[in-house]
Amino acid sequence: MPLSYQNQMDMLKxxxxxxxxxxxxxVAECEQVERLIKSMLATGFQSxxxxxxxxxxxxxxxxxxxxxxxDQHIQTNQQNLSQWVSELTTLS
Numbered sequence: 483m484p485l486s487y488q489n490q491m492d493m494l495k496x497x498x499x500x501x502x503x504x505x506x507x508x509v510a511e512c513e514q515v516e517r518l519i520k521s522m523l524a525t526g527f528q529s530x531x532x533x534x535x536x537x538x539x540x541x542x543x544x545x546x547x548x549x550x551x552x553d554q555h556i557q558t559n560q561q562n563l564s565q566w567v568s569e570l571t572t573l574s
Contacts, residue, residue, distance in 0.1 A: 487527055491574045494518045495567055498539065502563035506553045512543040519543075532573045539566050 485493070497515055501507045519540045523533065542559055549555045556563070 485521075487522060487525055488574070490518050490522050491570065494522075494539070495570050495574075498563050498567050498570070501556050502560060502567060505557050505560070507546070507556050509547045509552065512547040512552075515543045516540060516547075529573060531569070535566055535569045535573065538562070542566075 494515060497507075497511050501511070519536050522528065523536060528536065542562065546552055546555045
């Protein structure tokens with residue numbers, strides 16, 4: 483059974499919030515975020531601003547899963563993570 487758009491948004495915000503609060507994460511989480519974003523963008527339900535935020539998060543996960551020090555990458559992006567979670571909450 484596929485996840486609804488709102489379920490996907492909630493899962494995305496949960497993962498990003500965990501990265502932000504825990505200052506750590508896994509490659510599997512980054513890959514999950516990528517799958518969520520691809521699915522969400524495919525629906526076309528989001529505004530231009532939401533699309534922009536989703537694309538920034540996607541770029542973050544691309545860099546994260548390809549870097550040697552994932553936790554350091556997450557720590558470096560603390561401000562971005564906080565901003566993205568806030569934007570996703572406001573825009574959804």
